[in-house]
Amino acid sequence: MAIVVRLDVMLxxxxxxxxxxxxxxxxxxxxxxxxxxGHVRGVRxxxxxxxxxxxxxQPGDLLAWVPDEETVKNDGD
Amino acid sequence: MTRCGMLDSSCLMNIIYRITENxxxxxxxxxxxxxxxxxxxxxWTGAAACVLVTLLGVLTPPxxxxxxxxxLSSGDLPRAWAAGIALVLALVxxxxxxxxxxxxxxxxxxxxxxxxxxxxxxxxxxxxxLAAGLRVALPPLATVAVAWQAGRHAxxxxxxxxxxxxxxxTAVFFLVARLFDEAARLEDDSRSIV
Numbered sequence: 001m002a003i004v005v006r007l008d009v010m011l012x013x014x015x016x017x018x019x020x021x022x023x024x025x026x027x028x029x030x031x032x033x034x035x036x037x038g039h040v041r042g043v044r045x046x047x048x049x050x051x052x053x054x055x056x057x058q059p060g061d062l063l064a065w066v067p068d069e070e071t072v073k074n075d076g077d
Numbered sequence: 078m079t080r081c082g083m084l085d086s087s088c089l090m091n092i093i094y095r096i097t098e099n100x101x102x103x104x105x106x107x108x109x110x111x112x113x114x115x116x117x118x119x120x121w122t123g124a125a126a127c128v129l130v131t132l133l134g135v136l137t138p139p140x141x142x143x144x145x146x147x148x149l150s151s152g153d154l155p156r157a158w159a160a161g162i163a164l165v166l167a168l169v170x171x172x173x174x175x176x177x178x179x180x181x182x183x184x185x186x187x188x189x190x191x192x193x194x195x196x197x198x199x200x201x202x203x204x205x206x207l208a209a210g211l212r213v214a215l216p217p218l219a220t221v222a223v224a225w226q227a228g229r230h231a232x233x234x235x236x237x238x239x240x241x242x243x244x245x246x247t248a249v250f251f252l253v254a255r256l257f258d259e260a261a262r263l264e265d266d267s268r269s270i271v
Binding site: 031 | 154266269271
């Protein structure tokens with residue numbers, strides 16, 4: 001997947017607990033866990049906004065685009 | 078600076094909003110599930126009644142000597158032919174109703190549009206279309222066959238407008254099945270978006 005979720009990194013940097021974040025955002029811990037592992041198809045702006053508000057960060061701190069093998073190969077050609 | 082462990086008013090409002098949204102959604106879903114269960118019972122009852130009444134009409138003598146009200150109207154066809162057609166129609170209609178009941182049985186609180194339920198609905202629409210098609214086609218075909226056996230070269234064919242309307246209705250059911258597929262996809266999308 002080209003988009004990588006770096007929520008766990010931000011949580012560690014802010015020394016915040018997943019449980020607190022889940023409670024603040026209003027989602028279940030299992031959904032937050034799925035989000036952290038990147039096993040979701042999308043994130044609502046509302047959820048993203050709440051996470052940024054809680055962690056005092058920008059969306060770009062949570063999400064990163066990593067070129068996959070196919071993109072790297074195409075760029076190389 | 079983080080707000081870890083703190084619950085300010087915005088956070089509380091957000092939690093209350095989410096809980097209210099979930100309760101409202103859950104109440105709506107429960108109402109749908111209750112209706113689906115009631116309709117499921119009705120569909121099973123309808124399927125059983127369809128076969129039983131037809132069997133009663135076929136097996137009881139046409140003179141009404143047994144006192145049972147189910148009668149088989151054969152029109153111009155021999156009784157055996159009419160009984161055969163009625164049984165086929167009853168079985169196909171009952172199978173359609175059973176598929177509908179199975180589809181209604183798949184309705185769950187967190188999966189109103191389960192793929193298996195949609196599949197059963199498509200089977201229901203298909204069997205209903207088959208029943209409607211047979212209802213339109215079988216009697217005239219049987220009439221032609223009887224006339225041909227009797228050596229007649231001309232016969233009267235009659236079509237009921239209601240049966241043709243039923244065919245149109247089944248086409249609508251196929252469209253509803255397509256809509257169910259789309260709803261299932263959207264439900265799946267919605268579940269995997271946090």
